[in-house]
Amino acid sequence: MIKGGMSMGKNPAHRPSVLREPSSGSDRESSQNVVNKPTSDALSGNCHASQVIVVGGGPAGFFAAIACAEAGASVILLEQNPSFLSKVRMSGGGHGNVTHTCLGSQPLSARFPRGEQELFESFQCFSVAETVFWFETRGVRLLTEPDGRVSPATGDSQTIMDCLLNSARQAGVDLRANSWVQQVVRKAAGGFQLLLGGGEKLECDRLLLATGANRAEESRRLAVSLGHTLTSPVLSLFNFQVASTWLHELAGLRIDNVVASIPPVDLSASGSLEVTRWGLSGPVILELSAWGARPLRELNYIFPLHINWLPQVSRNSILAMFQTRTKIQGNTAISAQPPPGLSEPLWKALVGANGIKPDAPWSSITLEQLTNLARQLTDSELFVVGHYANKGEFVTCGGVRLDEVDFHTMESRVCPGLYFAGEILDVDGAAGGFNMQAAWTTGWIAGQHLAVPGAGPIYAPTESRPYLMETCSG
Numbered sequence: 041m042i043k044g045g046m047s048m049g050k051n052p053a054h055r056p057s058v059l060r061e062p063s064s065g066s067d068r069e070s071s072q073n074v075v076n077k078p079t080s081d082a083l084s085g086n087c088h089a090s091q092v093i094v095v096g097g098g099p100a101g102f103f104a105a106i107a108c109a110e111a112g113a114s115v116i117l118l119e120q121n122p123s124f125l126s127k128v129r130m131s132g133g134g135h136g137n138v139t140h141t142c143l144g145s146q147p148l149s150a151r152f153p154r155g156e157q158e159l160f161e162s163f164q165c166f167s168v169a170e171t172v173f174w175f176e177t178r179g180v181r182l183l184t185e186p187d188g189r190v191s192p193a194t195g196d197s198q199t200i201m202d203c204l205l206n207s208a209r210q211a212g213v214d215l216r217a218n219s220w221v222q223q224v225v226r227k228a229a230g231g232f233q234l235l236l237g238g239g240e241k242l243e244c245d246r247l248l249l250a251t252g253a254n255r256a257e258e259s260r261r262l263a264v265s266l267g268h269t270l271t272s273p274v275l276s277l278f279n280f281q282v283a284s285t286w287l288h289e290l291a292g293l294r295i296d297n298v299v300a301s302i303p304p305v306d307l308s309a310s311g312s313l314e315v316t317r318w319g320l321s322g323p324v325i326l327e328l329s330a331w332g333a334r335p336l337r338e339l340n341y342i343f344p345l346h347i348n349w350l351p352q353v354s355r356n357s358i359l360a361m362f363q364t365r366t367k368i369q370g371n372t373a374i375s376a377q378p379p380p381g382l383s384e385p386l387w388k389a390l391v392g393a394n395g396i397k398p399d400a401p402w403s404s405i406t407l408e409q410l411t412n413l414a415r416q417l418t419d420s421e422l423f424v425v426g427h428y429a430n431k432g433e434f435v436t437c438g439g440v441r442l443d444e445v446d447f448h449t450m451e452s453r454v455c456p457g458l459y460f461a462g463e464i465l466d467v468d469g470a471a472g473g474f475n476m477q478a479a480w481t482t483g484w485i486a487g488q489h490l491a492v493p494g495a496g497p498i499y500a501p502t503e504s505r506p507y508l509m510e511t512c513s514g
């Protein structure tokens with residue numbers, strides 16, 4: 041069992057404990073006029089009390105609740121849905137994905153388009169090594185996929201859900217499904233009163249909001265009502281809907297080693313992509329969508345996408361190869377001879393997209409056509425006309441502003457006793473386990489400090505670090 045280890049740093053009692061005026065900004069949802077005034081009787085009537093209440097039964101809420109209860113606090117976890125951990129269930133396409141083998145706070149935090157600087161600090165307290173250690177010491181064997189994703193050996197996300205549910209129960213967390221938190225009020229004497237959808241009232245000394253991506257207006261309102269400002273929610277990690285019809289014929293094809301770029305926002309990424317019925321998906325596309333989440337939203341998801349299908353070869357050498365073929369293999373059909381490294385279906389589609397008949401012999405192709413084909417291979421321009429989700433795999437960026445939270449403790453700098461963890465924050469990572477890692481890290485840190493408020497930074501025990509090396513290299 042993991043407990044908070046070494047304690048370091050200054051007591052964070054110096055943090056501002058007054059409500060701050062929210063900053064203005066076009067993409068921010070202002071908390072002005074909706075900040076709850078501290079009150080002793082805002083929600084009148086009898087309340088059940090607990091030391092700590094966690095709102096949100098996702099990975100961040102569970103990790104926080106477990107860490108907090110294991111450190112000795114009484115914890116209630118409230119989830120609006122009938123079941124817990126629905127996104128854990130969907131992670132890794134249902135196979136489960138707990139983290140990514142990315143060691144070290146710097147390379148790990150660099151995989152976060154939003155939150156890099158803040159998470160760098162947090163990952164020093166609890167990171168990939170600790171996540172692996174946490175699950176493996178609770179009986180979950182983890183495997184590293186070739187692309188770096190870490191998943192349960194069972195290949196079933198239910199394994200992760202069972203581990204979290206069992207750990208929470210064993211730690212004594214009072215798990216309550218069908219419990220929608222409608223309103224939260226900060227009490228004058230400290231602590232919070234909560235009103236649930238069914239009319240029930242609860243009280244707690246300290247509160248964690250782990251309500252996720254906050255696309256639901258009511259959940260956004262909870263943080264705003266306690267004095268926080270939220271950057272507006274925008275999709276991240278989505279696929280591109282492409283208008284270029286020649287591409288659609290290739291649905292199902294995976295193409296490795298391409299370079300894709302979006303000139304209007306000056307973004308590029310390399311790796312593999314997949315052609316789908318609607319357009320393009322795969323690691324390269326998800327990477328572009330994560331780093332370009334806000335600027336691509338500003339373009340209304342309509343933009344040119346340039347792809348170099350053969351980045352290892354220069355355009356001039358491709359053209360020279362074509363010219364040689366017109367001379368030496370003039371009678372051979374062009375579509376029968378894709379350039380080395382290019383798949384035949386893609387080559388045929390590119391030839392067709394250039395208005396060349398597939399059975400046309402090399403000798404019949406004009407220099408202009410050859411030049412166009414070489415350009416097409418190294419710089420195809422496709423037209424993205426929207427986005428779509430693959431099995432609903434959206435991550436949302438936007439959320440509680442990061443300068444309003446102390447990432448050493450996950451406590452609000454605006455409202456004492458209030459903590460945040462997970463996707464409610466304006467933090468989001470690349471595809472492949474980074475978002476789950478952010479949920480575990482921020483949840484674990486919040487849980488420790490919810491249990492022992494006022495402690496300095498708490499670090500997970502260091503014996504977990506060599507353990508990870510064994511796991512990942514095995």
Ligand SMILES: Cc1cc2nc3c(=O)[nH]c(=O)nc-3n(C[C@H](O)[C@H](O)[C@H](O)COP(=O)(O)OP(=O)(O)OC[C@H]3O[C@@H](n4cnc5c(N)ncnc54)[C@H](O)[C@@H]3O)c2cc1C
Nearest residue numbers: 096098099100120127131132137221252462463473475476
């Ligand atoms: C389909 C899909 C697949 C994904 N796959 C991966 C993956 O493979 N790897 C990866 O790293 N990330 C993946 N992600 C992203 C990852 O799931 C999220 O980053 C992560 O779940 C965020 O955790 P969270 O606890 O902050 O929020 P959530 O998981 O969203 O949990 C928040 C919970 O709070 C509850 N809630 C909200 N408001 C209230 C309220 N007022 N009262 C009570 N309860 C409330 C919600 O119902 C929800 O259960 C995936 C996301 C999706 C949608």
